[in-house]
Each structure stands twice: as C-alpha cells, then as structure tokens.
Amino acid sequence: MLAWTWRTWPDPLVDFGRELYVPWQITLGRTLYRDIAYFNGPFSPYLNALWMRLLGVSLTTVIVANLAIVAVVLALLYSLLKLAADRVSALVACLFFIALFGFGRIVAVGNYNFITPYSHELTHGIALSLGALACLYLPRNLGTKNVAAAGLLMGLAFLTKVEVVLACVVAVAAGFLLRAAAEPRVQRRQFVGVLLVTALTPVLLAFAYLSSRMPPSTALQGTLGSMYWTFGSKVASSPFYRAEIGIDHLRSNLADMFIGTGLLCVAALLAVGGGLVARRITGTPTSRAAAWLALVITALLGVLTLRSPHWFATIPKALPLAMVLFVAIWLATYIREPLVPERVRILGLRISLSLFALTLLAKILFNTRLYHYGFALAMPAMLVLLAAVLCWGVNSVAARFADGSVVRSVGLALTLVMVVVYLTAISSTLHKERYAVGSGSDAFLADERGAAVQSTLQWIGQNMPPGSTLAVLPEGVMINYLSRRQNPTAYINFMPPEVIMFGEDRIVEGFKAHPPDFIVLCHKDTTEYGVPLFAHDYGQKIGSWVHENYEGMVLLGNPPFIDAERFGILILRHRSTPSTVY
Numbered sequence: 282m283l284a285w286t287w288r289t290w291p292d293p294l295v296d297f298g299r300e301l302y303v304p305w306q307i308t309l310g311r312t313l314y315r316d317i318a319y320f321n322g323p324f325s326p327y328l329n330a331l332w333m334r335l336l337g338v339s340l341t342t343v344i345v346a347n348l349a350i351v352a353v354v355l356a357l358l359y360s361l362l363k364l365a366a367d368r369v370s371a372l373v374a375c376l377f378f379i380a381l382f383g384f385g386r387i388v389a390v391g392n393y394n395f396i397t398p399y400s401h402e403l404t405h406g407i408a409l410s411l412g413a414l415a416c417l418y419l420p421r422n423l424g425t426k427n428v429a430a431a432g433l434l435m436g437l438a439f440l441t442k443v444e445v446v447l448a449c450v451v452a453v454a455a456g457f458l459l460r461a462a463a464e465p466r467v468q469r470r471q472f473v474g475v476l477l478v479t480a481l482t483p484v485l486l487a488f489a490y491l492s493s494r495m496p497p498s499t500a501l502q503g504t505l506g507s508m509y510w511t512f513g514s515k516v517a518s519s520p521f522y523r524a525e526i527g528i529d530h531l532r533s534n535l536a537d538m539f540i541g542t543g544l545l546c547v548a549a550l551l552a553v554g555g556g557l558v559a560r561r562i563t564g565t566p567t568s569r570a571a572a573w574l575a576l577v578i579t580a581l582l583g584v585l586t587l588r589s590p591h592w593f594a595t596i597p598k599a600l601p602l603a604m605v606l607f608v609a610i611w612l613a614t615y616i617r618e619p620l621v622p623e624r625v626r627i628l629g630l631r632i633s634l635s636l637f638a639l640t641l642l643a644k645i646l647f648n649t650r651l652y653h654y655g656f657a658l659a660m661p662a663m664l665v666l667l668a669a670v671l672c673w674g675v676n677s678v679a680a681r682f683a684d685g686s687v688v689r690s691v692g693l694a695l696t697l698v699m700v701v702v703y704l705t706a707i708s709s710t711l712h713k714e715r716y717a718v719g720s721g722s723d724a725f726l727a728d729e730r731g732a733a734v735q736s737t738l739q740w741i742g743q744n745m746p747p748g749s750t751l752a753v754l755p756e757g758v759m760i761n762y763l764s765r766r767q768n769p770t771a772y773i774n775f776m777p778p779e780v781i782m783f784g785e786d787r788i789v790e791g792f793k794a795h796p797p798d799f800i801v802l803c804h805k806d807t808t809e810y811g812v813p814l815f816a817h818d819y820g821q822k823i824g825s826w827v828h829e830n831y832e833g834m835v836l837l838g839n840p841p842f843i844d845a846e847r848f849g850i851l852i853l854r855h856r857s858t859p860s861t862v863y
Contacts, residue, residue: 282380282385285384286385286394288344288724288725289711290384290386290725291340292391292392292759293391294734294757294760295390296392297398298760299774300343300398300401301340301762302761302762304330304333305330305338307330308334309767312495314491314495315771317771318772320778321441321506322402322440322441322442322507323440323491323503323504323506324405324437324441324487325401326401328401328405329346339723340397340719340722340724341722344397347395347396347401353412354404357408357412358374358375358378358411359374360415361415361418361630362375362664364418364627364630365668366668366673369672370670370672371668374668377664380700380703381656383396385652385656385707386707386710387651387652387703387706391727393654393657398657400442402441402442402445403442403444403658406438406444406446407445407641407657407661409437410434410438410448410453410637413430413431413432414453417453417456418456418629418633421626425471425472428475429476429479431457432480433479433480433482435450436484439480439484440484442507443506443511444643445641448636448638452640455629455633455636456633459615459625459633460626461473462625484504487503488501491504510782515781516778519777519810520810521777521778521809521810522644524648524809526643526644527646527648527649528647534648538595540595542602542603544595544596545596545599597650597651597663598647598650600638600649600659600666601639601642601647601662603662604635604636604642607631608632608639611628631673634661634665635665637661638665641657642662645659649662651663670688670696671692674688713729714728715728716732716735717735718731718734719738733837733849733850734763737801737850737852738760738764740837740852741799745799749799750795750797750798751766751768751799752769752772752797752799753800753801754775754800754827755775755807755820756774756805757801760803768797770788770791770792770794770797776805776807776810777810780823785820785822788823789823792823792827793826796830796857798854798855798858799834800831800852800855801850801851802827802842802851802852803841803850804847806845814845817842824842831855833852833853834853834854835852836851837849837850837852
C-alpha cells in the first residue's frame with residue numbers, strides 16, 4: 282500500500298496545507314492562537330513542529346513521523362484485538378486497516394488517510410486513546426504506573442479534537458471503572474486520584490504555557506480547542522455538519538442503516554445455516570465444506586456487488602447499531618459473571634473498545650461510511666465488527682449448534698469482497714493523480730487541480746521576491762507552505778466555518794493591519810456549507826476589501842467565483858506594492 286499510493290496522499294488545496302503551514306510557522310517563532318488563528322487543540326501542531334525542528338521542514342518529515350504513528354497504531358490494535366478476540370481476527374483487522382484506512386485514497390479530495398490526514402488531531406488522538414486503553418488492559422494486574430500512563434495519554438488526547446476527546450474519555454473512564462471494580466476499595470481510591478492528577482497535568486501545562494504568551498481567556502480557548510467552537514458557536518449547526526451526521530436526510534439514512542443491519546443478519550443466518558449443513562455432511566471434512574461454502578458466497582457477493590454496488594455501501598451504516606448491541610451484550614455478561622480479574626480484563630476491554638468505537642461515530646452517526654471522515658471515525662467500529670464476526674460470533678455459534686469454521690469462512694468472504702471493492706475504488710482515484718506538485722522533499726502527486734497549483738508556484742517563484750507576503754483565499758494555504766511565503770495575518774483559511782468562528786469583521790481588520798503583498802484567489806465551490814461562492818454568498822466584506830486594495834496580475838484557468846463548476850486561480854498585487862518586485 283505504501284508503494285502503490287506513494288505520495289498521492291495529500292490534497293493540493295484542501296485542509297492538509299494547514300497541517301504543514303502551521304507547524305512550519307511555529308518553528309519560525311509564531312505562537313498558536315496568538316499569531317495563528319486555530320480552532321483545534323495545541324498538541325498536534327506543536328508535535329509536528331517538533332518533528333520539523335528535528336528532521337527539517339518538509340512533507341517528507343511529516344510522512345516519516347506519520348508512518349511511525351501508523352506502526353504504533355497497528356501494534357496497539359493487534360495487541361488489544363488479540364486480547365479481546367483472537368490472533369486471526371486481530372491479524373485480519375490490521376490488514377483491513379492497512380488496505381482501507383492507513384493509506385487509502387477513495388474520494389477525489391486527499392487527506393483521508395493516516396499518512397497525510399486532514400487533521401492530525403484525529404489520528405494523533407486515536408493513537409493516544411488506543412495507548413491509554415492498552416495501559417489499562419494489556420497488563421494482567423492494574424497498577425499505579427499503568428493508571429498514571431493511561432491518565433497521561435488521556436490528558437494529551439484532550440488537547441486534540443472534540444470527537445476523539447469524547448470517545449477517549451468515555452472509553453478510558455469505563456475501562457478504569459470496570460477494571461477497578463475487581464480491586465480492593467483502598468486501591469480503587471488511590472487509582473482514582475492518580476488517574477485524575479495525571480489526566481489534568483498535560484491540560485494544565487498547556488494552559489500555563491499558552492497563558493505565558495497571551496491573555497488567559499485566549500489561552501483557555503486554545504486549550505479547549507474544538508470543544509469551545511463545537512459547543513460555543515453556530516458552526517456545528519451548519520448544513521455541512523448536518524449532512525455529515527446524516528440528519529439532513531434522516532429518513533433515508535435510517536432506512537439505509539436498517540437495510541445494512543438486515544444484510545448483516547442475513548449473512549449471519551447464512552453462515553449459521555451453512556455451519557449446520559456442514560455438521561450434518563457425513564464423511565466430508567468440515568474445513569473442505571467451509572472452503573467450498575466461502576468460495577460460493579464470495580462469488581455470489583462479487584457478482585451482486587458488480588451489478589448493484591449500492592447494497593454493499595449500506596453495510597457500514599449498520600456500525601452504530603452493531604456497537605450498541607455489543608456494548609449491551611458484553612455489559613450484561615460483565616454484570617452477570619463474578620468479578621474474576623482475568624475475565625473482567627477481557628470483558629472490560631470488549632466494552633471499552635465498543636464504547637470508543639460508538640462514541641467516535643457520533644459525528645457521522647446516521648451517515649456512517651468507511652471513506653471520507655470514516656477513515657478514522659468508523660475505523661475502530663469496523664475493526665470491532667470484524668473481531669465480532671471472526672471470533673466472538675464463531676465461538677458463540679460453535680459452542681451451541683453449528684460449525685464455527687464455516688462462520689469464520691463466511692466472515693472472511695465478506696471481508697475479502699469489501700476489501701476488493703474499496704481497493705478498486707482506490708485504484709480508480711489513483712489513476713487521476715498524475716500531476717506533480719511541489720519539488721524535492723515537498724513533492725507529491727495530485728489531480729488536475731495540481732497542475733494549476735504548480736503553475737501558481739512557478740509564477741510565485743519567478744515573480745515574487747522571497748520576502749514578500751501572501752494570502753490565499755478562501756482556501757489553499759498549501760500554496761503558502763510550498764512557496765515558503767508567509768501570510769502576515771493570523772488567518773490562514775477563509776472557508777465558511779472559519780469565517781463564522783473568527784468573525785468576518787476581525788478578519789478584515791487583520792488584513793487592514795497587515796495587508797499581504799499578494800493575494801491568490803483560488804476557486805472553491807462551498808455549496809455544501811449552504812453558501813456556494815466566496816465573496817458572493819459569504820465573505821462579502823473580505824471580498825470588497827480585496828477588490829478595493831488589489832489589482833489582477835495573472836489568471837490561471839477560469840475566473841474564480843463566477844461559475845461553481847469551473848476551476849481557476851487569480852493572482853493579485855496590492856496597489857501599494859512597487860511594480861519592481863515582480
């Protein structure tokens with residue numbers, strides 16, 4: 282997967298440029314929240330800035346760091362799933378992660394993978410959360426050091442992104458309570474104190490650091506990160522996020538959810554029925570019967586998927602209901618069984634993983650998919666489902682009335698078909714990634730938008746002196762990073778959510794106080810936010826200020842913000858900038 286998708290992971294304009302530009306600016310001495318308007322927690326930008334200080338400012342540095350994080354995530358997933366299920370399901374789950382989530386490029390926009398994620402807070406937060414669960418469950422005996430490590434990792438996860446914060450807190454708190462229930466009362470009180478102190482330590486240190494560089498109110502807002510904006514602004518109620526969670530078409534999404542659940546139930550009944558048949562076949566080895574049944578099912582599913590792929594896309598929509606079912610089953614089992622430490626450890630881990638997966642799905646609850654945001658938000662739920670099918674379901678069926686090997690074969694057949702379907706989608710997307718963007722250690726491949734971005738970079742390199750400043754509107758800070766031109770204002774993105782969060786008047790004041798020498802207007806269709814075009818449907822004050830103070834230099838492609846479907850880039854020069862600089 283690494284070789285096949287090599288350097289096709291980022292998007293040339295959307296989101297990921299921020300993940301490079303912000304840590305680069307931190308290495309130059311700028312401070313998050315004071316000098317750079319930012320809406321997530323401080324952990325990821327400062328961690329990436331650390332990598333850049335150690336290994337140099339480049340895309341390659343981020344790739345290497347994230348490959349190491351992928352290795353850590355794989356090790357944690359394998360260890361946790363092997364304990365919660367068995368080796369086979371842990372292995373299949375890790376291979377599934379590599380094929381679909383780690384390196385995948387399923388949709389046209391890049392960034393939805395663990396190598397160049399649209400938000401490092403999401404992938405870092407998941408790694409920290411899995412690490413916290415590993416500290417609680419992998420040791421046979423719960424000790425002070427394990428609890429302290431879990432609390433520390435949970436505190437660091439608090440400094441990432443609200444989706445992960447909520448999932449991590451729910452899973453770690455549940456895991457701690459479930460495991461601590463088997464400990465003596467005195468030990469429990471000690472563990473509670475240790476967990477709270479270690480969890481608060483990173484948060485308080487981050488607040489203290491930021492407070493030394495900005496007003497305490499700004500520092501608190503930065504420490505809370507996206508939690509402040511999620512619960513303290515109108516961003517979460519915008520059409521975009523309503524569509525992401527699936528409440529814009531709730532009835533049809535609920536129908537798909539129940540259809541997906543029904544398909545999983547049919548597959549389960551098919552597997553159990555096949556197991557009953559295999560058990561009754563006299564003189565036929567079970568493994569051979571299972572292999573033939575899996576082959577037939579794989580062929581049937583393959584034909585059905587090729588003829589009508591929509592039915593297959595509904596299966597991931599069943600993940601929320603599946604996680605609710607797993608939590609209920611394992612919690613009931615936990616309550617019913619005696620508090621034997623080893624049994625508590627396994628049951629507690631199953632409950633914690635299911636809760637973590639369920640809470641992480643909240644942002645895409647009624648619109649669950651394995652691509653786009655699902656590469657991270659649906660990843661734990663999908664892997665838990667695989668463990669349920671390949672281990673928990675197999676053991677449960679085999680212990681009662683059918684042959685477990687047939688159930689496992691059917692589960693593997695379903696998994697194989699799903700992987701093939703998504704790898705085919707990745708292959709189709711990769712064929713479009715043939716335009717080189719950037720150079721040297723910053724080079725990557727992109728779709729046709731990459732050609733326009735590269736032409737822009739060439740014009741900048743030939744016509745803008747190194748010391749000139751640049752702003753890209755409404756989106757495209759990747760151009761700032763690749764050209765190594767700073768934006769003199771604190772604002773680096775001008776999409777509808779950022780305009781709502783930071784305020785259009787404040788953004789205009791920032792431009793008036795520190796006007797860039799050049800501005801790049803990069804076309805963007807923002808219909809998904811309910812406002813189709815920048816400077817027409819939103820950001821009119823920003824657009825008016827640009828029109829009054831800048832003049833056109835060069836047009837690449839079509840004029841931006843005229844036709845939603847036609848892409849183009851317009852480079853502008855500030856009217857006060859001497860003509861000799863270009």
